[in-house]
Amino acid sequence: MTTEPRDNLDFIRQEVEKDNASGRYGGRVHTRFPPEPNGYLHVGHAKAICLSFGVAAEYGGLCNLRFDDTNPTKEEQEYVDAIQDDVRWLGFDWGDRLFFASDFFQRLYDDAVRLVQKGVAYVDSQSPEEIRTNRGSLYVPGRDSPYRNRPVAENLELLERMRAGDFDEGACCLRARIDMAHPNMNMRDPIMYRIRKARHHRTGDTWCIYPMYDWAHGQCDSYEGITHSLCTLEFENHRPLYDWFIEQLGIHAPRQIEFARLQLTYTVLSKRKLLELVQDGTVDGWDDPRMPTLRGMRRRGYTPAAIRAFCDHIGIAKFDAIHDVALLEHFLREDLNRTSPRRMVVTDPVELVLTDWPAGKVDELDAVNNPEDPGAGTRKVPFTGRLFVERDDFRENAPRKWHRLAIGQEVRLRYGYYVTVREVEKDADGRIVQLRATHDPASRGGDSPDGRKVRGTIHWVSAEHAVDGELRLYDRLFAVEHPTRGVEGDGWKAHLAPDSLVVRRGAKLEPSLRDAEPGARFQFERVGYFVADLRDHGPGQPVFDRTVALKDSWARLEAKLADA
RNA sequence: UUCGGUAUGGUGUAAUUGGUAGCACGACAGAUUCUGGUUCUGUUAGUCCUGGUUCAAGUCCAGGUACCGAAACCA
Numbered sequence: 001m002t003t004e005p006r007d008n009l010d011f012i013r014q015e016v017e018k019d020n021a022s023g024r025y026g027g028r029v030h031t032r033f034p035p036e037p038n039g040y041l042h043v044g045h046a047k048a049i050c051l052s053f054g055v056a057a058e059y060g061g062l063c064n065l066r067f068d069d070t071n072p073t074k075e076e077q078e079y080v081d082a083i084q085d086d087v088r089w090l091g092f093d094w095g096d097r098l099f100f101a102s103d104f105f106q107r108l109y110d111d112a113v114r115l116v117q118k119g120v121a122y123v124d125s126q127s128p129e130e131i132r133t134n135r136g137s138l139y140v141p142g143r144d145s146p147y148r149n150r151p152v153a154e155n156l157e158l159l160e161r162m163r164a165g166d167f168d169e170g171a172c173c174l175r176a177r178i179d180m181a182h183p184n185m186n187m188r189d190p191i192m193y194r195i196r197k198a199r200h201h202r203t204g205d206t207w208c209i210y211p212m213y214d215w216a217h218g219q220c221d222s223y224e225g226i227t228h229s230l231c232t233l234e235f236e237n238h239r240p241l242y243d244w245f246i247e248q249l250g251i252h253a254p255r256q257i258e259f260a261r262l263q264l265t266y267t268v269l270s271k272r273k274l275l276e277l278v279q280d281g282t283v284d285g286w287d288d289p290r291m292p293t294l295r296g297m298r299r300r301g302y303t304p305a306a307i308r309a310f311c312d313h314i315g316i317a318k319f320d321a322i323h324d325v326a327l328l329e330h331f332l333r334e335d336l337n338r339t340s341p342r343r344m345v346v347t348d349p350v351e352l353v354l355t356d357w358p359a360g361k362v363d364e365l366d367a368v369n370n371p372e373d374p375g376a377g378t379r380k381v382p383f384t385g386r387l388f389v390e391r392d393d394f395r396e397n398a399p400r401k402w403h404r405l406a407i408g409q410e411v412r413l414r415y416g417y418y419v420t421v422r423e424v425e426k427d428a429d430g431r432i433v434q435l436r437a438t439h440d441p442a443s444r445g446g447d448s449p450d451g452r453k454v455r456g457t458i459h460w461v462s463a464e465h466a467v468d469g470e471l472r473l474y475d476r477l478f479a480v481e482h483p484t485r486g487v488e489g490d491g492w493k494a495h496l497a498p499d500s501l502v503v504r505r506g507a508k509l510e511p512s513l514r515d516a517e518p519g520a521r522f523q524f525e526r527v528g529y530f531v532a533d534l535r536d537h538g539p540g541q542p543v544f545d546r547t548v549a550l551k552d553s554w555a556r557l558e559a560k561l562a563d564a
Numbered sequence: 565u566u567c568g569g570u571a572u573g574g575u576g577u578a579a580u581u582g583g584u585a586g587c588a589c590g591a592c593a594g595a596u597u598c599u600g601g602u603u604c605u606g607u608u609a610g611u612c613c614u615g616g617u618u619c620a621a622g623u624c625c626a627g628g629u630a631c632c633g634a635a636a637c638c639a
Contacts, residue, residue: 008577008578008579008587010577010578034639035639036638036639038638038639068639070638070639071638071639073638074638074639128636128637131637132635132636132637135635136635137566137635138565138566138567138634138635139565139566139635140566140635141566142635169637170637172637173637182567183566183567183568184566184567184568184634185566185567185634185635186634186635188635191636191637193637194637195637196637210637212636212637212638212639213638213639214639217639233569233570233632233633234632234633234634234639235633235639236568236569236633236634237567237568237569237633237634238634239568240568258569260570260632265575313576313577313588313589314576314577314588315576315577315578316577317570317576317577318569318570319570319571319576319577319632320569320570320571320631320632320633321575321576321577322575322576323575323576323589324574324575324576324589324590326575326589326590327575327576327588327589327590329589330588330589330590331589333601333602337601337602338602342599368598371597371598371599371601371602372602401600403600404600412598413598414598414599415598416598445598446598447598454598456600457597457598457599457600458599459599481575523599523601525599525601526599526600526601527599550599550600550601550602551600551601551602552600552601553600553601554600555600556600557600
């Protein structure tokens with residue numbers, strides 16, 4: 001991806017450059033992205049992916065994809081496939097370097113045997129409860145296990161029998177022999193192997209003991225020849241343990257550097273909370289367009305380039321920061337503005353009839369596909385005397401600075417004609433059912449030969465040519481910036497935005513939209529960026545999801561005028 | 565009360581390692597515009613606190629304060 005040198009290096013890149021300068025790894029840079037296949041990736045992971053793959057690319061190195069699949073009871077093939085798909089979609093490639101912690105199970109076991117032989121690991125036969133209580137607390141040191149001084153030969157035999165399946169789950173485990181009084185809890189004889197008589201998604205039934213993450217992770221990095229293991233802050237106090245294992249084993253020592261995980265306003269990013277939203281039906285699934293998952297964002301119409309630009313821009317630090325989604329949306333709009341073809345869609349239609357339009361006449365007008373990209377060309381849009389315009393683009397009592405339709409106010413129909421509303425027809429309830437207007441034939445195409453100016457331009461669709469479609473107007477999932485701040489338990493759910501999805505079934509689409517492919521992105525002029533829904537859009541059944549609205553400075557002005 | 569971390573405008577992020585606190589987003593104001601979009605210009609506002617060293621401190625020293633993480637046979 002981005003391989004240009006940067007002006008300001010974040011602290012991780014600075015450290016990498018120091019290592020390159022000192023020759024610590026012979027100038028080699030090799031990173032990895034190590035997800036656990038027990039859930040879907042979200043934007044937070046995108047930050048880690050961009051970092052690890054980005055750093056490797058910038059320094060001529062490599063980045064591996066490795067699944068940390070050390071817990072067979074939680075991990076599934078489905079997630080393995082989805083994660084690979086998401087990483088690729090984001091734009092990264094691990095070549096032939098796809099690994100699984102489970103690839104290393106035998107090697108890990110052999111190394112465990114070496115530590116037992118060295119006298120720095122032992123089989124503990126305490127119950128899980130005893131182990132927990134004897135670990136002590138943050139403030140009080142732990143107590144040695146009565147099995148801590150078993151002879152090497154006995155430990156070796158017991159470990160072999162653990163592997164052979166002679167013991168029940170929880171009957172015993174293998175522990176590193178470090179220091180039960182260590183101020184860092186991770187060093188209080190951490191568990192290396194536990195018995196789990198569970199089928200593993202890759203190794204099947206060949207193992208009944210599985211390595212703990214802490215025992216596997218550092219060595220897997222080492223086995224793969226990783227130089228820089230970039231991970232999030234919560235593993236900072238695990239680093240001494242990883243270093244200890246590596247040193248005891250005398251194998252290649254990667255360098256772990258920790259950074260703050262991504263947090264965003266107006267959403268939640270914990271696996272547990274996201275799962276809850278899926279399970280209680282708040283959202284439609286992991287790929288619901290409101291979800292901060294990569295799949296959700298993909299369906300919402302986010303571009304990989306926008307997500308990457310965001311990740312590049314926010315930088316890397318150890319400060320526990322919460323980024324404003326507005327910044328993500330900024331990069332999204334920036335990318336979409338450059339690349340999206342424009343179309344006209346009336347989201348909430350009201351009929352506009354031109355009383356002076358020649359009966360039966362259809363005028364094929366030229367519309368620019370993308371003003372930001374002259375190469376995108378133009379298209380023909382049919383114009384007739386019966387149109388649909390946005391209900392909200394007409395006001396009977398126009399406020400100050402109103403540039404749109406109002407009785408007697410001339411406006412331009414984009415790429416069409418200047419029109420002036422003359423009268424309004426309402427139904428019995430007082431709801432407007434039709435606007436009647438006249439047009440200036442000389443203004444065809446949108447300009448008047450006499451140089452006369454109009455104050456506003458609005459979008460429209462010819463009634464007889466319009467395609468009916470469904471619009472799903474998505475917005476931020478939560479109504480407040482920090483949904484989890486200062487709340488307990490399920491309190492964060494009270495902050496869910498009631499209108500994060502508004503469905504508009506009667507939208508009128510420009511005819512060319514009929515043939516849009518699922519996943520195709522557009523800017524609906526003056527409304528927002530939309531994408532043809534990946535699941536539900538199809539021939540004869542147009543469904544578009546709103547990716548993000550256009551900035552609306554009129555809405556702000558109007559609100560201010562209302563206050564005054 | 566233990567150990568490990570972190571503090572720079574509203575939100576993030578830089579500062580050649582002791583030398584004019586910069587950039588982005590946001591907000592606000594204006595210009596341009598056949599999208600009240602885009603683009604352009606300007607304004608706004610910051611070094612956690614208290615001392616100390618120094619000609620000079622965001623940066624060095626001392627002492628505070630606040631916040632985050634850590635006590636799964638999870639990762």
